[in-house]
Amino acid sequence: MAPQPHGPTGLPFDDIRSLLTSMPGPDEAALAAVRMREADLTKPAGSLGRLEQIVEWVAAWSANAKPRVDRPLVAIFATSHGVTRNQVSAFPDSVNRQMLENFAAGGAAINQICVANDIGLKVFDLAIDVPTPDIATDDAFDEAGCAATIAFGMEAIVGADLLCLGEMGIGNTTVASAVLNGLYGGSAEDWVGPGTGVDKAGLARKTETVRQAVARHEGHLGDPLEVLRRLGGREIAALAGAIMAARLQRIPVLLDGFVVSAAAAVLHRLDPTSLDHCLAAHVSAEPAHAEVLRRIGKAPLLDLGMRLGEASGAALACGIVKNALAIHQGMATFEQAGVSGKVAGPH
Numbered sequence: 001m002a003p004q005p006h007g008p009t010g011l012p013f014d015d016i017r018s019l020l021t022s023m024p025g026p027d028e029a030a031l032a033a034v035r036m037r038e039a040d041l042t043k044p045a046g047s048l049g050r051l052e053q054i055v056e057w058v059a060a061w062s063a064n065a066k067p068r069v070d071r072p073l074v075a076i077f078a079t080s081h082g083v084t085r086n087q088v089s090a091f092p093d094s095v096n097r098q099m100l101e102n103f104a105a106g107g108a109a110i111n112q113i114c115v116a117n118d119i120g121l122k123v124f125d126l127a128i129d130v131p132t133p134d135i136a137t138d139d140a141f142d143e144a145g146c147a148a149t150i151a152f153g154m155e156a157i158v159g160a161d162l163l164c165l166g167e168m169g170i171g172n173t174t175v176a177s178a179v180l181n182g183l184y185g186g187s188a189e190d191w192v193g194p195g196t197g198v199d200k201a202g203l204a205r206k207t208e209t210v211r212q213a214v215a216r217h218e219g220h221l222g223d224p225l226e227v228l229r230r231l232g233g234r235e236i237a238a239l240a241g242a243i244m245a246a247r248l249q250r251i252p253v254l255l256d257g258f259v260v261s262a263a264a265a266v267l268h269r270l271d272p273t274s275l276d277h278c279l280a281a282h283v284s285a286e287p288a289h290a291e292v293l294r295r296i297g298k299a300p301l302l303d304l305g306m307r308l309g310e311a312s313g314a315a316l317a318c319g320i321v322k323n324a325l326a327i328h329q330g331m332a333t334f335e336q337a338g339v340s341g342k343v344a345g346p347h
């Protein structure tokens with residue numbers, strides 16, 4: 001039989017759907033081992049709060065009873081959006097390439113967060129000089145193009161033991177709002193916010209653009225991959241691929257802000273368990289982000305009023321993950337330290 005490029009039906013999205021059905025679950029043995037050790041460490045049970053659950057999360061999803069993060073990686077997917085012709089951003093498209101150069105030169109916020117926390121940084125240029133079509137009037141991709149971009153995101157992820165996902169793309173909060181409106185319904189107002197800082201008139205243009213884009217596809221938004229194809233952008237597609245690839249490679253993921261959460265929401269709509277290896281690093285100042293996190297069932301680790309993108313919140317949260325693991329690995333047990341354990345019963 002001749003080789004078939006895209007599985008039995010020949011449709012690229014079917015490959016993605018079938019991959020989602022074969023994702024590994026948590027490693028129960030690693031989880032049990034860290035819970036056992038946790039109980040023996042010189043502190044009252046539960047006193048490290050969510051830090052304890054972070055250790056369990058890394059153990060379960062990296063399948064390591066002695067969880068470590070030695071090679072954390074920030075991956076930034078950068079691209080351009082035709083939707084910016086509707087004047088939906090406070091900044092011009094030219095910032096995309098300029099920021100790529102700034103990342104390369106070490107001058108962006110994310111460079112400094114990576115230096116401070118000893119994190120590797122990779123920036124992926126997704127045809128930054130060729131914007132995807134304006135989603136208010138055209139589909140963002142055809143199916144093959146969308147699937148190929150998801151596949152690019154999958155292939156980008158190698159050799160890390162914790163992945164911090166971020167993006168860069170002027171206009172992409174409009175695109176993310178359209179994707180979320182397409183996935184979850186409601187009105188455009190529910191999902192739109194200031195992004196890089198548009199004024200009142202800009203916000204009205206954004207809202208109208210999202211309303212127009214979503215209305216164009218009415219009746220075709222029942223399939224989350226169709227929502228992505230019609231209303232998304234390259235960084236959102238690649239981020240969805242990266243989240244899937246990390247799961248297959250047993251790499252825990254820290255999700256950054258509003259735009260990354262739109263990619264995560266596509267997967268969550270396809271399969272609610274597909275984000276179990278992900279934590280929400282922070283809740284962004286973009287007003288609808290908190291609602292997305294509620295919908296995907298993630299309580300953010302940080303709430304710092306940030307709205308930068310470029311994985312800045314995820315990279316900061318990586319520092320917390322590294323601290324949680326250092327505490328767990330390095331602490332003495334009650335027996336080792338000669339510290340008395342909790343007394344049984346009331347006293």
Ligand SMILES: O=C(O)c1ccc[n+]([C@@H]2O[C@H](COP(=O)([O-])O)[C@@H](O)[C@H]2O)c1
Nearest residue numbers: 089169171172173195196257258284309
């Ligand atoms: O991550 C967020 O929550 C976030 C919120 C607002 C803006 N951004 C960043 O700002 C850019 C998109 O904003 P805008 O106004 O051009 O749509 C893009 O480069 C994002 O990384 C990111």
Ligand SMILES: Cc1cc2nc[nH]c2cc1C
Nearest residue numbers: 091095168196308309310
């Ligand atoms: C300057 C600038 C830096 C960014 N980093 C991520 N998104 C951004 C948007 C702008 C405008």
